[in-house]
Amino acid sequence: MELILNEEQQLLQDTAREFVNKNSSLRRVRTLRDSGDPLGYSRTLWGEMAKLGWLGIIFPEEYGGAGLGYTELMVILEELGRGLLPEPFISNILLAGNAIAIGGSPAQRQAVLPSLISGDLLLALAHQESRSRYNPHDVETQAQKTSSGWRLSGEKVHVLDGFGADRVLVSARTSGATADRAGMTLFLLDVHAPGLSIERQWRIDSRNAAIVRLDDVAAAGDDVLGKVDHGSDILDTVIDRATIGLCAEMLGGMNAALSMTLDYLKTRVQFGVPIGSFQALKHRAAKMYIETELARSAVMAAHKTIDEDSQRVPALASIAKARCSDAFVLISNEAVQMHGGIGMTDEHDIGFFIKRARVAEMTFGTAAYHRNRFAELQGY
Ligand SMILES: Cc1cc2nc3c(=O)[nH]c(=O)nc-3n(C[C@H](O)[C@H](O)[C@H](O)COP(=O)(O)OP(=O)(O)OC[C@H]3O[C@@H](n4cnc5c(N)ncnc54)[C@H](O)[C@@H]3O)c2cc1C
Secondary structure (H helix, E strand, O other): OOOOOOHHHHHHHHHHHHHHHHHOOHHHHHHHHHOOOOOOOOHHHHHHHHHOOHHHOOOOHHHOOOOOOHHHHHHHHHHHHHOOOOOOHHHHHHHHHHHHHHHOOHHHHHHHHHHHHOOOOOEEEEOOOOOOOOOOOOOOOEEEEOOOEEEEEEEEEEEEOOOOOOEEEEEEEOOOOOOOOOOEEEEEEEOOOOOEEEEEEEOOOOOEEEEEEEEEEEEEHHHEEOOOOEHHHHHHHHHHHHHHHHHHHHHHHHHHHHHHHHHHHHHOEEOOEEHHHOHHHHHHHHHHHHHHHHHHHHHHHHHHHHHOOOOOHHHHHHHHHHHHHHHHHHHHHHHHHHHHHHHHOOOOOHHHHHHHHHHHHHOOOOHHHHHHHHHHHOOO
């Protein structure tokens, strides 16, 4: 397995880096946060990403996509992570969009994917519940069969970019016990459906999330995604892919934090010399660099495994997420520490990385969760 980019992927990386440098900066992230922006990201910038074709990278050409691979997507996500862009890529493309592309009927794909890819339709996936932790099969939300379809009741938490979405994909139990893998079904609901309410949540990294409450919400038979009782098949696949995508974004974040820290070590002078000339700090910086490179190998291998449609995707997703969670936390901690007192202040941008690292660490499972999952997948 080659763990380097080819010429075309490198060109894509240059374009993405230029776009991020030109259109977004940590100043914009700060402004979105400080102004209490209603969405927490920019619809205009989302539209510009759509025009560049990024939203359709992994989707088939018949729906307006580019039909490219996950390695190409990784290149984009890493650059977005470098600039800490809060635009809803993981939620729209890797979670909800992917669920429709993988599990939807031809009619559902045709109805949703073109407007998702053009940036006009915003989607979210509501799969977590307050006591389900990281187990997507642990679903208490109930869907009762009626003469005309279904009635859903329950509560979903940590719904990434749920606030501001037009439609929300919800997991609900159609049979079986709470934690059974079987018996869970996915429903695509309009956010204006009677009985459905969305409450905005603020994360410490200022990203957009929500609580979705369902109080006897009606769903038609056509709103079911895939087969009744078989929602876990779709959900497991999209969560693994989203986890791997998030790892690419985290890789960008850790590289940016490392780069800002190296600049600081070379410019901050103490005792008449740059503090980076002291061995104590050089060794710590070298450790940060090694951790980013080990994380990069794991993230690239995981993306390539999706492109090869390998059975190893779940295991590689867990290796990548365990590595990236640990590495991003370590690197962002060290980055703040090495910046000294100024790094502790809100005025300095380095703090954004420690906040993002904390949230990303907890999203789709911590390092400990993924080490345990990897062991189980290997039969331990
Ligand atoms: C919330 C808060 C409360 C504080 N309260 C107090 C207080 O009550 N009293 C007080 O006196 N100060 C206080 N400080 C200041 C704090 O002690 C200094 O911020 C700290 O000493 C770091 O100094 P600096 O910011 O100049 O970092 P820098 O000197 O820029 O150092 C940056 C990094 O390099 C390391 N470093 C620097 N020189 C060397 C070297 N020669 N060898 C190896 N590593 C080196 C530092 O440990 C740090 O990791 C406070 C700071 C904060 C953020």
